[in-house]
Amino acid sequence: MTASIIDGKAVAATLRSQVAEGVATFQAQTGRAPGLAVVLVGEDAASSVYVRSKGKATVAAGMISVEHRLPADAEQAALMALVAALNADPAIDGILVQLPLPSHMDAQAVISAIDPNKDVDGFHPANAGRLATGLPALVPCTPLGCLMLLRSVHPSLSGLDAVVVGRSNIVGKPMAQLLLGESCTVTIAHSRTRDLPARLRAADIVVAAVGIPQMIQGDWIKPGATVIDVGINRTAAGLVGDVDFAGAVEVAGAITPVPGGVGPMTIACLLRNTLEAACRRDGVAFPL
Ligand code: NDP
Numbered sequence: 137m138t139a140s141i142i143d144g145k146a147v148a149a150t151l152r153s154q155v156a157e158g159v160a161t162f163q164a165q166t167g168r169a170p171g172l173a174v175v176l177v178g179e180d181a182a183s184s185v186y187v188r189s190k191g192k193a194t195v196a197a198g199m200i201s202v203e204h205r206l207p208a209d210a211e212q213a214a215l216m217a218l219v220a221a222l223n224a225d226p227a228i229d230g231i232l233v234q235l236p237l238p239s240h241m242d243a244q245a246v247i248s249a250i251d252p253n254k255d256v257d258g259f260h261p262a263n264a265g266r267l268a269t270g271l272p273a274l275v276p277c278t279p280l281g282c283l284m285l286l287r288s289v290h291p292s293l294s295g296l297d298a299v300v301v302g303r304s305n306i307v308g309k310p311m312a313q314l315l316l317g318e319s320c321t322v323t324i325a326h327s328r329t330r331d332l333p334a335r336l337r338a339a340d341i342v343v344a345a346v347g348i349p350q351m352i353q354g355d356w357i358k359p360g361a362t363v364i365d366v367g368i369n370r371t372a373a374g375l376v377g378d379v380d381f382a383g384a385v386e387v388a389g390a391i392t393p394v395p396g397g398v399g400p401m402t403i404a405c406l407l408r409n410t411l412e413a414a415c416r417r418d419g420v421a422f423p424l
Contacts, residue, residue, distance in 0.1 A: 137359070139388035142285050148400035151284065151424075152197060155407045158423040159198040162414060170414035171200040172230040172256065172406075173222045177215060177241065178208035183234045190232070190403055197407045200227065212241050216249055223251040229414035230256035232406065235306075253417060256409040259305065267313050274409050279311035281401025282343055282364045283318070289362050289390045290341075293318040299335050301325045301352065301378070302345035307366055311343050332356070344378035354383020363391040366398050 163169050172194045176187045187203060194201035204218055215233070222231045231254045237243045247255075252262040258276040266273035286293060298320040302308035312324045320341065325332055333356040336342055344352050345366035357363060367378030377394030385391055392398055408424060415422040 137386075137389075139363070139385045139391045140289075141385075142289060142362075142364075142390050142392045142397060144281075144285060144392055144397040144400045147285060147288055148281070148404040151401070151404040151408060152193070154424055155404070155411050156197045158411050158415075161423060162411065162418075162420060163198070165420050166418045168227070169198060169200050170230070170410050171202060171225075171228045172232065172410045173202040173204060173225075173228045175204045175206070175215070175218060175222075175231070175233045177206045177210055177234070178238050180236070183236075187234055190406060193403050193407060194410070197411075199407070199410060202228065208238050212245070215241065215246055219246060219249045223249075223254060228254065229417055230254055230406075230410035232257050254413055256406060256413055258310065258409065264305065264310070267310060267317075270317065274413060275314065276306055276310045277402045277405035277409060278307050278345075278366060278398060279314055279343075280405045280408075282311055282366065282398055283314045284401060284405070285364060285392060285398065286341065286362060293320050293341070296320050296340040297323075297338060298341035298343065299323045299325055299339040300343045300345065301332070301336075302343075302347075302366070304345065307345040308343075311345065315341070315343075342379075346378045348378055349376045350378070350380040352379040352384070354380055354385075354387050357384050357387045359387050360389040361387075363388045364398060365392050365394050367394065368399065 174187050191201040222228050231250050247259045252260045255263050255274050258274040263273045298315045300308050300312045303324050303326045312322045315322045336356040337358050341362050343364045349369040349371050365377035365379040369376050375395050412422050
């Protein structure tokens with residue numbers, strides 16, 4: 137059996153057009169467009185590419201995109217002052233500080249300084265706590281995108297056994313919370329987990345967010361399982377995921393490719409979160 141390929145580009149394109157429609161309705165109701173501010177500190181090449189594509193996608197969805205750049209040697213106080221100004225700016229609904237920050241900065245302090253209602257990355261402890269307690273929250277974009285891809289295969293996830301490999305605050309932990317919210321039985325695996333292959337062989341759903349190229353082997357996958365590969369690893373052979381795609385595609389029921397799987401969902405979910413934040417701030421119904 138060969139797995140069906142989950143087309144993240146197509147699911148993301150649908151979400152982006154739904155967001156654009158929602159933005160048009162929001163604008164008709166409120167007389168303004170939602171605004172997203174992206175802050176980039178330093179000159180990191182990959183981060184610059186991400187920030188540019190986020191800006192383009194924001195404008196394409198009909199929203200206002202504002203970009204702030206600070207030099208790599210900027211003081212933490214300058215970044216905190218910028219965040220405070222964006223928190224107070226009525227035209228800004230979403231604030232995203234591009235990570236990683238230069239090593240002299242305290243990323244957690246910066247994240248915690250963002251108004252939780254404008255925290256479209258969903259990294260603020262208030263949003264993490266809201267997600268964990270089942271309250272409405274701004275949810276981190278990558279795991280939210282993974283959940284949408286899973287729902288495209290499984291209209292109901294209830295009762296399925298899910299293993300999330302990776303326990304970062306950005307991907308693994310919020311992914312596990314979302315799957316728990318869908319009534320999956322969730323295992324979170326990490327670098328100290330014993331016998332990962334055996335745990336994966338019992339999983340209906342595998343979400344790989346490790347950062348090790350092609351670590352998860354095809355014969356670790358339960359036949360028919362759904363595999364979501366979050367990994368983005370640049371190797372001599374090009375961009376690869378955390379799953380050995382060639383092996384896993386022969387065993388799984390459905391699998392995301394890298395690239396073209398989870399990646400396109402992240403920006404689409406950022407746009408979605410910005411519209412959601414704007415709707416909440418202006419007290420209008422969120423259409424998605
Ligand atoms: P982190 O480095 O923060 O976390 C990696 C996790 O993997 C850790 O919890 C670590 O465990 C675990 N791990 C490491 N080695 C092993 C192992 N041998 N067996 C099991 N678990 C292991 O990474 P992120 O969560 O930020 O990102 C994960 C991947 O997803 C990366 O490839 C990243 O590039 C990609 N990514 C992709 C995005 C997208 O848009 N598609 C967005 C964000 C990330 P421990 O905690 O014990 O150290």
